[in-house]
Every structure is written in structure tokens, then in C-alpha cells.
Amino acid sequence: MQLNKSKILVLDDDNDVLIALRLLLKSKVKEVVTEKNPNNIMSLFEKHNFDIVILDMNFNSLVNTGNEGIFWLTKIKQISPDTCVILITAYGDIDLAVRSLKEGASDFLMKPWENERIIQTLKELSDKQGKKYSSKSFKTDQGKIIGESGVMKNVFLKLEKIAPTDANVLLLGENGTGKDLIAKAIHENSLRKDKPFVKVDVGALTTSLFESELFGYKKGAFTDAREDRKGRFETASGGTLFLDEIGNISLQQQARLLTVLQNRQITPLGSNEPINIDIRLICATNLELEVLADQARFRKDLIYRINTVELTIPPLRERGSDVKVLARHFTKLYTDKYFKDDFHLDKSFFEKLTNYKFPGNVRELQYTLERAVIMAENQILSAENLMFSPIERYHNDNSTTGVTLESVEKNTILKVIEKNNGNISQSAKDLGITRAALYRRLHKYGL
Structure with a gap:
């Protein structure tokens, strides 16, 4: 983080000090807030996210022990552990400086200060804050997960705890929130990061493809099985298997998946020999957990298997x-x-x-x-x-009611285009029509 993007709080009972530091810092930082009464710390932190606090050690002119500064330092670190605190005093005391640093202060400065020294200290702390933030921002080979909001900081905090473990994770959230990126981040920040990460959109698999894709098959297992092929479970062994759209699989597919997760073994089609698997499982769905818990739709025993830890990705x-x-x-x-x-x-x-x-x-x-x-x-x-996107406008237009042949065709076209992320050629192929025919329909429906 650069100094000019930092938010600074100055706490001192001397009005001259507050004015001097405000004048010194206002052109060099994003925001500087001054306060004489340390009892207002809680309310100030409710309104602002301060990166650095400059805190006086003594707020009672008759007492110069520095205990007040230590007390308020502790309070600040309790409220906001990542905020850097610089303690400042007119009374030099090596023991007090050492004590304050042990209690979590980032630096200790003397009054009167040198402007160059305090600016340099702030720059160094801002750089450290930037590195600390970067370490909490998860990167994958697909890109960086970006977020500064409170809800995303909470997601990052949970990721730090979840990623190093081997726990199965269920990612919840609407389409487009980045569940696949989160899954990759969990893998790349885990002990399995050097092993395979395998993603499967299980919601798109038919019953016949489900078993062959996940568990593999032997040559001759069915008409087109011309050679042995490993399934996704075996391919991911040692690493992470990410099953996307888990909420869309049938009860029959759920039963098959549950058996594999319980036994930690798969049996390829056309074989009687089980194969041991070692995978970390991450699943994702855009369904709410309450909907997923409906036993007519999803097996509760499977939910418990895939949901050691759940993480909800907030909508934008x-x-x-x-x-x-x-x-x-x-x-x-x-x-x-x-x-x-x-x-x-x-x-x-x-x-x-x-x-x-x-x-x-x-x-x-x-x-x-x-x-x-x-x-x-x-x-x-x-x-x-x-x-x-007209696709999103359509999905959120409550005025569209009634079922007609045209509305069904329009809805189908929109869903296919959305599935293919706007790729017209692939969408036309999936619909079984030419690109020209698809363009005519898009024009017809004002899409």
C-alpha cells in the first residue's frame, strides 16, 4: 500500500500537535483524522478503517508513566489487529519503548519529532501494510481474487484457515461470484498445491457420462471404449477434485458419489478391481443450503460428506x-x-x-x-x-409472464448463450442451427 492511499488517525490531547500533524500529513495521505479524546476510539473505528494510528503515550499532564498509551494501544489492537500503531511521547524512556513494542506497537517516536523521520516511518509501515494485504490476497494461475470490502476480508480470513487443511469444502453463491476461482485458490494455498487440480461440471453430465467421466473405464467396457481411460477421481488423486454445480446431479448420481466418498475407492466401468483414491474434495452450487437440504432433492448424508466446511461467496x-x-x-x-x-x-x-x-x-x-x-x-x-447484459436484464424482468412458443424459444436461446459465455458459434452449434439463423432470432427478439 502506498502512503498516499493510507488512512491515518492521530490521537493526542495537545491541540498544537494535532494541527501540526494534520498540516504535515494532509497532502501525503488519503485521509487524516485527529482526535483529542481517546475514549472516542471505538466510535472512530466504527466509521473508518485506519491503516495507521499515531498515539500519544500520556493524556494526563500530571502523570507521565506512559501507561495510558499502553492501555489504548491494547484497545486498538483488540479492535483492529492489522492497524499499525506509532507511539509518540515527549519523555524518552528506553524501557517504555521496549514495552510498547512488545505490546504490539509498530514504532516509537519522540517529541519534538523530525518531519522527515515521521514521514519515512509512515512510508515504511505503509509498505508493510501493502505486503501484508498482498499475502492475504489469494492468487491463482487464473488471476488474483480482488476485494477490499468487509465481506471479502471475511472470505480471505476463512480461506487462510481452510486452505492449509484437508477438509472438504462446499462453496455457496450465485452464478458469477467466482466460486471456481476460490476453489483454485484453496488448492494453490494447500499442502496439495503441487498435485493436480481437476475441475468437473457434474451438473452437465448425463447419467451414462457421469460414471465414465468420474470413475473411468476399461477397454471394451462399452461400444466406444477403445482403450483404458482414467476417470477424474483417479486423475486428481493426491490433489484436489472440484465438482461444480453439485446441486444439479440426480439422486442416483448422488448415491454413487456417496459410496465412493465413504469407501475412498472407485471402480472403473468394465472392471471389478477397486482403486484407492486420495483426493481433497471441493464442491460448489448456486443453490442455497436450505434448498440443498431438501431430501427430495439432495441426500442429507451426502451433504455431510461434502460439507465439512461451507463458504458463502457474497454477490457483487x-x-x-x-x-x-x-x-x-x-x-x-x-x-x-x-x-x-x-x-x-x-x-x-x-x-x-x-x-x-x-x-x-x-x-x-x-x-x-x-x-x-x-x-x-x-x-x-x-x-x-x-x-x-440483455441476458441478465431478461432473467430479472418480472413483467415477462405466460408461456408461449416464442417465449420458450427466446428463453432457450438466452440460456444457451449464457452457458457459452456469449460465444455465438458454440451457441448455434448447441441449438442445432446455423449462426445466421441464430442471428435472425436474436434480431427477432430484440436481443
Whole structure:
């Protein structure tokens, strides 16, 4: 983190000190807040996320033991453990400095201070904060999980605890929230990171494909089985198996999966020889846990097997300022990808983004910004450059009622295009029509 992005709180009962530090820091940091009464610390931290606190050691001019500073240092570290605290006093005491550092202070400065010294100290602490934040931001070969909101910091905290274990994980969240990226992050921050990570969209597998894909088969097991083939369980052995859309598999498939997880063995089609497997299992679904717990839809004994730990990925509309953070990230990503000059993002651009609910979540934001960068005619991105997905508008349009042949066709086309992430050629192939025919239908339905 750079110093100019830091939020600083100065706590001192001397008004001259508060004024001096405000004047010194206001042009060098993002925000500086001053306060004379340390009893207001709790309410201040409820309103702000401070990166650094500059804290006086003595708030009673008659007592210069430094105990007050130690007391308030402890309180701050309890409220916000990641906040750096610099203790400052007019009374030099080596023992007091050592004690304060043991209690969690980041540095200890003397009054009167040297401006250059205090600025240098703040820069060093800001750099440390940046490195600490980076270590909590999970990276995968697919990209970096980005988020500064409280809900995402909570996700990062849980990931730190979950990833190093071998516990099975159930990821819950709406489509487009990044469950696949989270699954990869768990694997790459685990002890299995050097072993395979295998993803399977089990919701898309038919009953016949389910067993052959997951458990493999022997040559001659069925008509087209011309050679032995390992299943995904065996391929992932030693590593992590990620089963996406687990909520969409049939009860028969659930029973087969439960048997494998209980016995830790698979038997390929056409074989009578079981094979031991060693996998960490991560599953994901866009269904809520209450829906998944309906026994008519999903076996409870399987839920217990796959759900040692559950992690809910929040929708983008609940992530506050992350919309702006992600917007800058994706704009830069596609600016570089398409060899464009840097863009200026104006106020109307961010206003339109923050006022939109993003039913398609991060995925929709990503595609929206990619389109904006590609279609931009100058180096300023404004509200006019943002065109949100008609697919998502359709899914959230409650005025569409009644079932007609046209509505069924329109709905089917939209679902197939969504499944293929907007790929028209693949969508036409899946629908069994030509690209030209698909374009005619898109025009017909105003899509």
C-alpha cells in the first residue's frame, strides 16, 4: 500500500500537535483524522478503517508513566489487529519503548519529532501494510481474487484457515461470484498445491457420462471404449477434485458419489478391481443450503460428506466499494490486452456502475468492462460506454409472464448463450442451427 492511499488517525490531547500533524500529513495521505479524546476510539473505528494510528503515550499532564498509551494501544489492537500503531511521547524512556513494542506497537517516536523521520516511518509501515494485504490476497494461475470490502476480508480470513487443511469444502453463491476461482485458490494455498487440480461440471453430465467421466473405464467396457481411460477421481488423486454445480446431479448420481466418498475407492466401468483414491474434495452450487437440504432433492448424508466446511461467496451487490476496485482492475486488464492507451474513468462511469445491481455478479462486470474498452472511441470512459447484459436484464424482468412458443424459444436461446459465455458459434452449434439463423432470432427478439 502506498502512503498516499493510507488512512491515518492521530490521537493526542495537545491541540498544537494535532494541527501540526494534520498540516504535515494532509497532502501525503488519503485521509487524516485527529482526535483529542481517546475514549472516542471505538466510535472512530466504527466509521473508518485506519491503516495507521499515531498515539500519544500520556493524556494526563500530571502523570507521565506512559501507561495510558499502553492501555489504548491494547484497545486498538483488540479492535483492529492489522492497524499499525506509532507511539509518540515527549519523555524518552528506553524501557517504555521496549514495552510498547512488545505490546504490539509498530514504532516509537519522540517529541519534538523530525518531519522527515515521521514521514519515512509512515512510508515504511505503509509498505508493510501493502505486503501484508498482498499475502492475504489469494492468487491463482487464473488471476488474483480482488476485494477490499468487509465481506471479502471475511472470505480471505476463512480461506487462510481452510486452505492449509484437508477438509472438504462446499462453496455457496450465485452464478458469477467466482466460486471456481476460490476453489483454485484453496488448492494453490494447500499442502496439495503441487498435485493436480481437476475441475468437473457434474451438473452437465448425463447419467451414462457421469460414471465414465468420474470413475473411468476399461477397454471394451462399452461400444466406444477403445482403450483404458482414467476417470477424474483417479486423475486428481493426491490433489484436489472440484465438482461444480453439485446441486444439479440426480439422486442416483448422488448415491454413487456417496459410496465412493465413504469407501475412498472407485471402480472403473468394465472392471471389478477397486482403486484407492486420495483426493481433497471441493464442491460448489448456486443453490442455497436450505434448498440443498431438501431430501427430495439432495441426500442429507451426502451433504455431510461434502460439507465439512461451507463458504458463502457474497454477490457483487453486497461488496460495496469492491465494484470500483474491480472496475479499475478489469479496465487495466483489457487496456493492456487490447493494446489501448490508459483510460480516464469519469464520475458518471462509476455512478452508473454503483447504481447497477449486477445480477450476473463479477462475471457480468468483467464482460461489461471488456466490451467498454473494446468499443471506446476515446480515452475517457463514461456512463455512455457501459452497456449491461440483455441476458441478465431478461432473467430479472418480472413483467415477462405466460408461456408461449416464442417465449420458450427466446428463453432457450438466452440460456444457451449464457452457458457459452456469449460465444455465438458454440451457441448455434448447441441449438442445432446455423449462426445466421441464430442471428435472425436474436434480431427477432430484440436481443
